[in-house]
Amino acid sequence: MAQIPRWTSLSFVLLIMIGCRFGALALDPNGASAPEMSSSTGPLQDLAMPPTTGRAAVVWNNRLEIRRPESGLRLRLGLRFQNDWSYPVSSDKSLEESKGPFRNTVDFRRFWLEADGDLSSRTHFAAHVDLSGGRTAIRNLYAGLSDIPVLGTVRVGHQQEPFGLDELNANTSIVFAERALSAFYPGYHAGIRTIRTLAGERATLSYGIFRDTDETGRIISDDGYGLTARATTLLLTNVPSSGWFHIGAAVSLREPPEGVLDLRARPENRWVPPFLSATNLPADHIILVGLESAATIGSLSAQAEWVLSTASTDGDEQAHQGGYIQAAYALTGETRPYLARSGTVGGIQPTTTFDSGGIGAWEVAIRLSNLEFDGAPPLGGAIRNIGAAVNWYVNALVRASINWIRARVEDLGEADLLLIRFQLAF
Numbered sequence: 001m002a003q004i005p006r007w008t009s010l011s012f013v014l015l016i017m018i019g020c021r022f023g024a025l026a027l028d029p030n031g032a033s034a035p036e037m038s039s040s041t042g043p044l045q046d047l048a049m050p051p052t053t054g055r056a057a058v059v060w061n062n063r064l065e066i067r068r069p070e071s072g073l074r075l076r077l078g079l080r081f082q083n084d085w086s087y088p089v090s091s092d093k094s095l096e097e098s099k100g101p102f103r104n105t106v107d108f109r110r111f112w113l114e115a116d117g118d119l120s121s122r123t124h125f126a127a128h129v130d131l132s133g134g135r136t137a138i139r140n141l142y143a144g145l146s147d148i149p150v151l152g153t154v155r156v157g158h159q160q161e162p163f164g165l166d167e168l169n170a171n172t173s174i175v176f177a178e179r180a181l182s183a184f185y186p187g188y189h190a191g192i193r194t195i196r197t198l199a200g201e202r203a204t205l206s207y208g209i210f211r212d213t214d215e216t217g218r219i220i221s222d223d224g225y226g227l228t229a230r231a232t233t234l235l236l237t238n239v240p241s242s243g244w245f246h247i248g249a250a251v252s253l254r255e256p257p258e259g260v261l262d263l264r265a266r267p268e269n270r271w272v273p274p275f276l277s278a279t280n281l282p283a284d285h286i287i288l289v290g291l292e293s294a295a296t297i298g299s300l301s302a303q304a305e306w307v308l309s310t311a312s313t314d315g316d317e318q319a320h321q322g323g324y325i326q327a328a329y330a331l332t333g334e335t336r337p338y339l340a341r342s343g344t345v346g347g348i349q350p351t352t353t354f355d356s357g358g359i360g361a362w363e364v365a366i367r368l369s370n371l372e373f374d375g376a377p378p379l380g381g382a383i384r385n386i387g388a389a390v391n392w393y394v395n396a397l398v399r400a401s402i403n404w405i406r407a408r409v410e411d412l413g414e415a416d417l418l419l420i421r422f423q424l425a426f
Contacts (some may be wrong), residue, residue: 012323031196052127061246063118063426072121078114080172080425081132083107086271087420093411095275104417105271108132109421111169112139119206122146128157129214137215139188152196152205154165158217159193160185162206162230163250165344167290173347175303176389177403180324180369183265183290185278186226186252203233204343223416224257230345232292243297244338246345252288259284261311265318265371267407268385275383278321279317283311294345296338299330303345306361324369328389354397358376360369361393364382382410399423 020079054075066075088102096102109132116126126140142157160167166174167185179185193208212224232248239245261283264274275312287310294303306323328336337346352358367387373380385407391399403419 002329010351011215014268015071032148035123041309051298052139052229069338070146072118075115075117077196078112078116079425080110080112080114082109082111083422084109084177084271085420086269088272089416089418091415095331095413095415098412099273099409101274104274109177110268127308135215138217141217145359151194153194155193155195156191158188158190158213160188161191161226161228161252162193162195162212163228163252163288164206165248165292165303166308168342168346169342170347171422173345175301175328175363175391176327176367176387177401177419177421178266178268178270180326180367180385180387181305181307183263183371183373184290184309184320184322186210186228186254186288189226190217190219191226192263195342196382199233201340202237203265204231204341206230206343216411221226221257223259226252226254228252228288230290234338234340234343236295237338239295239297243295244333245295246293246338246343248292248343250285250288250290250292254286254288256283256286258292259313261286263309263352263381265373267415267417268367268369268387268403269419270417272415272417275407275412275415276371276373276381278320278375278379281311281379282313282316283318284313288309296336299333300327301329301334318374320371320373322369322371324368326365326368326387328363329364331364332359334361334363347397348393350393353397360395361391363389363391363393365389365391381412384408384410397424397426399425 019087020220022335056066056068059067063078067073084107086105086224091102095260102208110130110133112128112130114128118124122145124146125143128140130137130139138158140159142155142159144153145155155351160195164181164185166179167380191208191210193206207229210226212220212229214220230248230250232246234244234246236245259282261281265276266272266274288307290305290307292305304325307321309320332351333346336348336353339346348361348363350361353361368383370382371380385405387403387405392403405417406414407417408414
């Protein structure tokens with residue numbers, strides 16, 4: 001197993017020391033400590049030290065926060081892990097011989113250490129590192145300035161490209177354990193990105209220039225650029241039962257590293273081999289186009305996306321595409337909120353928690369997805385998935401999910417997969 005670099009451990013030790021230092025500053029000058037959390041408070045209640053002029057306050061708001069309001073300082077420290085148990089229930093022999101073997105797996109999908117917040121009223125940052133799999137992978141590592149005329153917010157560093165609704169939704173709050181169109185999403189890269197809201201926060205516009213980088217933030221080659229933009233609008237907000245209706249579109253113009261396109265599609269389960277693999281495809285230029293929509297009516301939510309990837313080289317052109325439609329229903333009455341500043345969908349917040357004697361929040365969902373890679377097998381083909389999910393939100397921090405996926409690969413056969421996930425995130 002790879003060793004975790006020393007700088008990563010030292011960085012988060014430093015963050016803890018900073019937190020302790022601010023905690024000490026929040027104490028009363030005479031040595032009286034702030035109130036402690038009692039067992040009757042419950043883990044989901046805010047615990048705040050009364051702010052004192054010139055001093056910091058430590059706050060528990062489902063995440064550890066250190067605040068100094070008069071200076072605009074707000075530092076948040078967090079952690080998330082997702083423990084997966086994957087079981088291949090059944091599969092056709094032809095599919096397993098071609099793509100297998102399919103094995104039982106227990107592993108961590110994500111183990112993030114997080115620090116982010118505001119350094120002043122107009123300056124913010126994020127540092128999120130994934131340590132799962134014995135490696136150190138940078139996710140968000142950027143600094144940003146807000147309230148810039150015309151541009152809005154500008155971020156510089158390693159960050160998500162603005163493409164794809166489900167990609168930009170937090171991985172802790174998406175309905176299913178895995179995203180349906182991960183094969184097409186650009187993901188995280190180094191770049192400069194702007195984000196702004198329009199029409200009284202009913203619309204968003206985000207765009208940027210990016211370099212293709214690996215998980216450490218280093219460029220892969222001298223080429224490898226992307227120009228990516230996304231626009232969204234909230235068409236309806238007065239739908240009955242706190243409902244809303246969102247649409248959006250995104251485009252990305254790309255020059256792939258080394259002039260090669262690699263596409264791999266798993267059947268919405270990280271722990272089985274790719275069922276479609278189109279690798280080392282010559283591509284001088286790639287155009288990604290994405291359309292998205294989402295809506296809620298009370299406890300019912302729905303979401304759909306379609307992505308087209310066009311790769312061209314020497315006058316030849318290949319078109320790859322994929323799409324999905326999904327619906328979810330909260331049996332306990334909760335509603336998924338709309339996050340206007342980012343044009344994304346928020347997660348379920350339980351009305352009653354298991355800690356307080358309730359049953360938490362329960363959600364059921366179904367999804368249909370289809371991906372098609374241009375060309376004849378083994379460099380092309382199609383995969384169609386039917387997925388079902390049951391999610392239990394124990395409280396705002398803990399979630400358990402069961403996903404069942406039936407995947408059918410064109411001309412190869414079917415497989416039934418079971419994926420169970422246990423998640424803690426704060």
